[in-house]
Amino acid sequence: MEISKNMIGSEVTTWYKKNGRKDLPWRIKTTPYRVWISEMMLQQTQVNTAKDYFLNFIEQYPDLESIKNASEEEILILWKGLGYYRRAKFIYQAKEKIFKDYNGLFPDEFEDIISLPGIGKSTAGAILSIAYGKPFPILDANVKRVVGRLYNQESYQEKKFWELSKKILDKSNPFLFQQGIMDIGATICHIHNPQCDECPLGRWCLSKKNGSFYTYKKKKTPKKKVFLNYEIYKRDGCIYMIKNMDLGFWNELWMPPYKIVENNNREIKHGLSHRELHLEFLVTSGTPKGGKWINKNEFNNLPTPKPISDKLEQYAKSFL
Template sequence: MLEPLIKWFEENQRPLPWRTSYDPYQVWISEVMLQQTQVETALPYYERFIRQLPSIEALAKADEERVLTLWAGLGYYRRAKNLIAAARQIVAKHGGKIPADYEALLGLPGIGQYMAGAILSIAFNEPYPVVDGNVRRVLSRLYGWTEDNPKALWDAAACAVREGEPRLVNQALMELGAKVCSFRSPRCLLCPLQISCAAFKTGMQEKIPLVKKRPATVQVHLFAVIHRRGTRFLMKSVDGMWEFPMYPELPSGSFKKIGECHHTITHHRLDVSVVEGRLSPEQLAWKQIDAIPISSLTRKIWKVKSAQK
């Protein structure tokens, strides 16, 4: 069953930078970036990151603010912090080389079952399965599973990866999910697995996999306050990132609204009124925007300020 899939992958795979050498460091960084981000969005971040921090040693030596600045815009900043911690551990305990060992990988910060399987299979060509959203969708449709069963999915992925060259099998399943077996309107007529696909045979493609009900979106209104002194702004440090101070109610004083922006974080929709005014600098710091790591929301607020006539 896998032969047509592998052939399809070899002919259709996107030429991605981490696929040229299968360097374990590059595979690891790309996989962490791709956990919640599409390839097209992650690519420029990946290229800049690897250009500036080309090795485990460079990452291990980098200070947190520098790494967070390179990560800014990708979200999930805990992942960037875990990368630094894991790189330092790899230098201290594994001679600066990513271990090709499942248990040793699981002992590193931020590495779980998926990431260990991705590194082992893609970088080291070892037969470890991966199940991400794409693989879950392809396998569920292939076997016609209408119920969500993580154990069955991991077992099926483990069987598949033992049937061929591990790095090709896993990447082919992921690529098929991304390019052909998409969530809406899968392109079954172009699919190399069509002949074996249970969902295709029964016309169930769009009903599988089961879509989990999302929690209702909670709307939150905040005021972001911009207090400027020359080229610097009063900023607040949140988990290593810097943001304009935000409040559900404005503190006392006089403020002038200059615009608004919107941002969604998981199931929260933030409606932010951007205001200018003066704040007490307590627990805040004067910072130059272009020299600090800022989140996507802070970038949107900054855009409102920059667009001001």
Template sequence: MENSLKSHIGNKVSSWYRDHGRHNLPWRKNITPYRIWISEIMLQQTQVNTAIDYFNKFMKRYPDLKSIKSAKEDDIYALWSGLGYYRRASYIFRAKELIHKDFNGQMPDDFNSLLSLPGIGRSTAGAILSIAFKKPYPILDANVKKVIARIFHKKKFNEKEFWHLSESLLDKKGIFSYQQGIMDIGAQLCMPKKPHCALCPIQNDCISNKLNSYVTLEKRKPKKKEVFLQFNLFSEGEKYFLSKSDDLGFWKNLWIPPVSIVEKCNFDIVHQLSHRSLKIAFNEQTNIRPDIEGKWFSREELKTIGIPKPISDRLLLNG
């Protein structure tokens, strides 16, 4: 495909976004580098509809880099509780520390400086630069990969090739509209099984559409490991005992009740992680003080710390 045609595609995407894009998404209003950064970290492993409420809650508490400067790691984990992939909350904490230490409290506006921050890779850096700073950098999130695969009829993902193609499509003069447009086309029109080609602005340029063969990139689903967990819910009156543990291999830096990994147990709930299926049993322990390091929390205090969703559901909804 000639470069002039690729540029033509970029122009079509930008024009389509201005008329049909999802302008109502909260991170597309009052755009700042900080808001784009937080939204991009949230969207790395989370669907848009799920991220909206968490983003709004986060912005209400920490609307800018100045307000988040004094935030403790637990404060950020508390806002992240239930969103999953908690390492992202740690990335935000560590990155905001570096931004205030090394960049005078301002989000850096160059590629290499952004890459030096925890949690920011090439695609996230490209999104921040192109949307917040209107600089022509490519992105390659799941939606963009899907659109590129369809346009060029690519059945297998080759990282170097896809980055080259992503860059070649950029509408450099309309980069702000283009980047959000190609993500929206991937999310709303270029569906995995039944794409809405009749509504797509680049239907006449898409090789897959011309061939009536809608490729989907091969994606292996990891086989989940079963993990059986027994939590001891120590309580005294209205307070619960929690501690932090790195022994599980997940939920690092989150507050949890004392826990044992067992071969099997009669479990109360099942909770899914990306690579694990957790079978969880809860044992009530009243007026017994555990002999491990930890803290006692009231129900109100539980709302201010980072707790995994199955634990917060049990203690706050059923406790």
């Protein structure tokens, strides 16, 4: 028998059973593989954005065995448009390691899971809690906001927030608790206008008590501008494309050849996390090298970044 019961944790668990978003696609069936793929997609990505990508990914690769022989580019194609494309490469590398070191079985120990590429402490905690029912804390944006407010923190402190996440975790129900705490963060404890009247944690919440609500603030660094002039080579309904290896972003995605210039007449302004891209597209003649001709019917088969996909779609419709 426990001497002191974790009231907050058990309240979250109870709330989840009744009010949780149990119909999310990655919650229908929680195999370690499915939880892993969903957690990778959900890194810095909202639920609504990840949904369709998850369903599409799982349709093609429903389990580890089906993804065993997939190439990096095949996985990248399923990631097309989702962003943070490194995650697709991490999935490729991780599944290679799982077959090499773990006999094709997803590992179930913290040290093994966090050793996989793209999996940090929080993702490992989510997989352990949700896929294996083992009590490990998580610290995503939802949990940061909920515990930051529960304990009325003024600023984010990594170590302190991990302690709080671990403290309120319902160790007897990690599966229900972790999904519940994230759902409370996502559906009640909004960054603006938290719905405190509906919150199961209201009687413990110090922010509700004194009316000052913690909000996680990232340092904002000014975005550097990058001017890219894309060279459009056309031939027989084809456009010449290269695999980008050296922009620093969009690595290993396909695009027309480009030059980095000092300035240009931008047609498209596109923001990345830390860059402001100014894109110009110039129809060019000559003999390009280092890539291949792609027919307009095959644009969809190549992993391309969003603004390039949009531009290619235009070309395919109009003057090719």
